[in-house]
Amino acid sequence: MTATTLSIPARTTRPAGRVTFPRAVLAEWIKFRTVRSTVWTLVATVVVMVGISVLAAWGTTTNAVDAGSGSMNIAQLLSAGYQLAQLAVAVLGVLTVTGEYSTGMIRSTLAAVPRRTPVLAAKALVLAVVVLVVSVVSMGLSYLATMPWHDQLHATFDLTDPVTVRMTVGLPLYLMAISLFAFAVGALLRHSAGALTAVIALLLVVENVLMLIPLRFVELMSPFLPSTAGRRVLFDAETLSATDAMTNGAHLTPWEGYGVLLAWVLVLVTTAGWLLRRRDA
Amino acid sequence: MIEATGLTKRYGPTTAVDHMSFTVQPGRVTGFLGPNGAGKSTTMRMIVGLDRPTHGTVTVNGHRYAEHRAPLHEVGALLDAKAVHTGRSARNHLRAMAATHGISTKRVDEVIEMTGLGSVADKRVGGFSLGMGQRLGIASAMLGDPQTLILDEPVNGLDPEGVLWVRNLTKYLAGQGRTVFLSSHLMSEMALTADHIIVVGRGRVLADAPVADVVAGAQGSSVRVRSPQAGRLEELLRRAGAGVTTTEPGLLEVTGSSAEQIGDTAAAAGLPLHELTPVSSSLEDAYLQLTADEVEYHSSTLDPTLSGADAPTTESALR
Numbered sequence: 055m056t057a058t059t060l061s062i063p064a065r066t067t068r069p070a071g072r073v074t075f076p077r078a079v080l081a082e083w084i085k086f087r088t089v090r091s092t093v094w095t096l097v098a099t100v101v102v103m104v105g106i107s108v109l110a111a112w113g114t115t116t117n118a119v120d121a122g123s124g125s126m127n128i129a130q131l132l133s134a135g136y137q138l139a140q141l142a143v144a145v146l147g148v149l150t151v152t153g154e155y156s157t158g159m160i161r162s163t164l165a166a167v168p169r170r171t172p173v174l175a176a177k178a179l180v181l182a183v184v185v186l187v188v189s190v191v192s193m194g195l196s197y198l199a200t201m202p203w204h205d206q207l208h209a210t211f212d213l214t215d216p217v218t219v220r221m222t223v224g225l226p227l228y229l230m231a232i233s234l235f236a237f238a239v240g241a242l243l244r245h246s247a248g249a250l251t252a253v254i255a256l257l258l259v260v261e262n263v264l265m266l267i268p269l270r271f272v273e274l275m276s277p278f279l280p281s282t283a284g285r286r287v288l289f290d291a292e293t294l295s296a297t298d299a300m301t302n303g304a305h306l307t308p309w310e311g312y313g314v315l316l317a318w319v320l321v322l323v324t325t326a327g328w329l330l331r332r333r334d335a
Numbered sequence: 336m337i338e339a340t341g342l343t344k345r346y347g348p349t350t351a352v353d354h355m356s357f358t359v360q361p362g363r364v365t366g367f368l369g370p371n372g373a374g375k376s377t378t379m380r381m382i383v384g385l386d387r388p389t390h391g392t393v394t395v396n397g398h399r400y401a402e403h404r405a406p407l408h409e410v411g412a413l414l415d416a417k418a419v420h421t422g423r424s425a426r427n428h429l430r431a432m433a434a435t436h437g438i439s440t441k442r443v444d445e446v447i448e449m450t451g452l453g454s455v456a457d458k459r460v461g462g463f464s465l466g467m468g469q470r471l472g473i474a475s476a477m478l479g480d481p482q483t484l485i486l487d488e489p490v491n492g493l494d495p496e497g498v499l500w501v502r503n504l505t506k507y508l509a510g511q512g513r514t515v516f517l518s519s520h521l522m523s524e525m526a527l528t529a530d531h532i533i534v535v536g537r538g539r540v541l542a543d544a545p546v547a548d549v550v551a552g553a554q555g556s557s558v559r560v561r562s563p564q565a566g567r568l569e570e571l572l573r574r575a576g577a578g579v580t581t582t583e584p585g586l587l588e589v590t591g592s593s594a595e596q597i598g599d600t601a602a603a604a605g606l607p608l609h610e611l612t613p614v615s616s617s618l619e620d621a622y623l624q625l626t627a628d629e630v631e632y633h634s635s636t637l638d639p640t641l642s643g644a645d646a647p648t649t650e651s652a653l654r
Contacts, residue, residue: 071436071479072404081434088427089420159420161385162475165412166435168384168401334386
C-alpha cells in the first residue's frame with residue numbers, strides 16, 4: 055500500500071515542486087469552483103442582473119409617462135440591477151475567505167503556503183477575475199434580454215459617448231471592487247455571519263442613512279464611504295447632478311469616486327494581509 | 336529532524352507551552368504523550384507555523400517551517416481532521432492542496448488509494464465520519480511524500496483495522512529513515528507504536544527517552560510476595576531498606592528490592608514463599624507517575640496519585 059513511498063531517502067532527486075504564486079492561484083481557483091455556494095452565488099448574480107434589467111425595460115415601457123421626452127441609454131438599463139448584484143458579489147467575497155475559517159480549511163491552506171500573503175493575493179485575484187467575467191457576461195445577457203423593448207424606449211448604446219463607455223466599463227469594475235471590499239472585511243473579521251452583517255449593513259443601511267443626516271461632520275464624510283463614492287461611476291450625468299443637489303459634502307467626479315472605493319479596498323486588504331501574517335491561524 | 340529550543344506559547348495569562356526543548360530524530364517513531372491541556376497540539380501547531388511562539392524557536396530540517404520553499408515536501412502534518420472545507424469533495428481538497436506545489440493528480444490518486452478513501456473520494460467531506468476524516472488528513476500529510484510527518488492523535492476515531500494501519504504505516508515510514516512525530520493520549524497505543532517518547536505536562540517536558548527507559552525509570556517496579564509468614568518477612572525486608580506495603584493478609588508489595596534479593600532473604604531466614612512475582616511497571620504507570628502533579632484537570636472521583644502508585648488492573652490489561 056505504500057509502494058509509492060519506497061524511494062524516498064534520496065531526496066535530492068525530487069522534482070522542485072516549490073510553492074509559486076501561479077500555483078497558489080491555481081489552488082485557489084480549484085477551491086473556488088469546487089464549492090457549491092460560490093457557484094450558486096454566481097448564478098444568483100447573473101439572474102438578478104438580467105432579471106432586473108428586463109423588469110426595468112418592461113416597466114419603463116408600460117408606465118412610461120415621459121417615454122417621449124428622449125432616448126434612453128442602454129448602459130443605464132444594463133446596470134439597473136447593481137444594488138442587488140453588489141449584495142450577491144459581497145456575499146461571494148465574504149464567503150471566499152470566511153468559509154475557510156468556519157470549516158478549519160484555513161489551517162490546511164496556510165500549512166501549504168506558510169508565507170500566507172500569497173494566499174490572500176491569490177484569493178483576491180481569483181475573486182476579482184471571476185466577478186469581472188460574470189459581470190460582463192451578465193451585461194451581455196441583459197442586453198440581449200432587453201432587446202425586445204429597445205425600439206420602444208428609443209434606447210441607444212453609443213460607445214463613442216464617453217459617459218456611456220464609463221457607465222459600461224464601470225459596472226464590472228464597481229462590482230469587482232465591492233466583492234474585494236467584502237473579501238477584505240471577511241479576512242479581517244474571519245467570521246461569516248459577522249462579516250456578512252457588517253458589509254450588508256454598510257452597503258444597504260449605513261451609507262444611505264448617513265447621506266440624510268444633516269450634521270456637518272457626516273456630510274463631509276459621507277461622500278467618501280465606499281459604495282457612495284464608488285457607485286458614481288455607474289451614474290449618468292442626470293443622476294450625478296440629482297445626487298449632488300441632495301448632498302452638501304464633496305462632489306467627486308465618477309472616477310475620483312471609484313478611486314476612493316479602490317483606496318478603501320487597498321487599505322483593508324493590506325491590513326488583512328498584515329494581520330494574516332501576525333495572527334495565529 | 337525537528338528541533339525545539341525554549342519553545343514558549345502564552346495565551347494571555349495562560350502558558351500553554353513553557354520553555355520546551357526537544358529534538359525529534361529521524362528513523363524512529365517519536366511519541367508525544369501528555370494529558371489534555373499539556374500543550375501537545377499547540378506545540379505541533381507551532382512546528383508547522385500556524386501558531387507563532389511567544390518565545391523560542393522550532394525548526395524542521397534546520398529551517399523554520401515558513402522558510403521552506405516547498406513545505407509539503409518537507410513536512411506532512413495531520414493537526415486536525417476537520418481542517419477541510421465541508422462543502423468540497425476529498426479529491427478536490429487534495430487537488431487544491433497538491434496544486435500549491437505542482438504535485439500531479441496521479442499522486443493525488445495514489446494517496447487516495449493508499450488511505451483507502453477510493454469509494455468516498457468524490458463525496459463531500461461534510462458527510463465524512465471521524466475515521467474517514469482522519470484518513471483524509473493522513474492522505475493530505477502524505478501528499479508531498481515528506482521526510483517529516485507530524486500526526487496529532489492520528490488514531491482518534493479509527494476502527495481497529497485503521498488503528499493497525501496507522502501503526503504499521505508510521506513504523507514503515509520511520510523505517511525508511513523519516514522523522515515521525517505523533518501524539519496520542521492512548522498510552523497503550525504509544526507503547527506499541529513509538530520507539531521514543533516525549534512526555535509533557537502543563538507545557539513542560541517531563542521525560543524524553545526511549546520507551547523502555549521511561550518504563551524502567553518508573554518507581555512503580557515492584558515484586559509481589561505471598562508468604563504464610565508475611566509479617567516476619569516484612570520486618571526483614573524493611574530492615575534491608577526495601578519499601579513494603581500490605582494490601583491483604585499474607586501478601587506484600589515490595590519496592591526497592593529485586594526478586595532475587597527477596598528470595599535469598601527468605602531462604603536465609605527459613606521462611607516459606609508461596610509467590611514471588613516481579614511486577615514491571617507499564618508505560619501507563621510511568622506516565623501517570625510522571626504527570627500526576629501536572630495534569631490540569633484532575634478527576635474528582637479518582638485520585639491520580641493513587642492510581643499511579645498501584646494500578647495493577649490497568650497495568651495487566653495493557654500487557
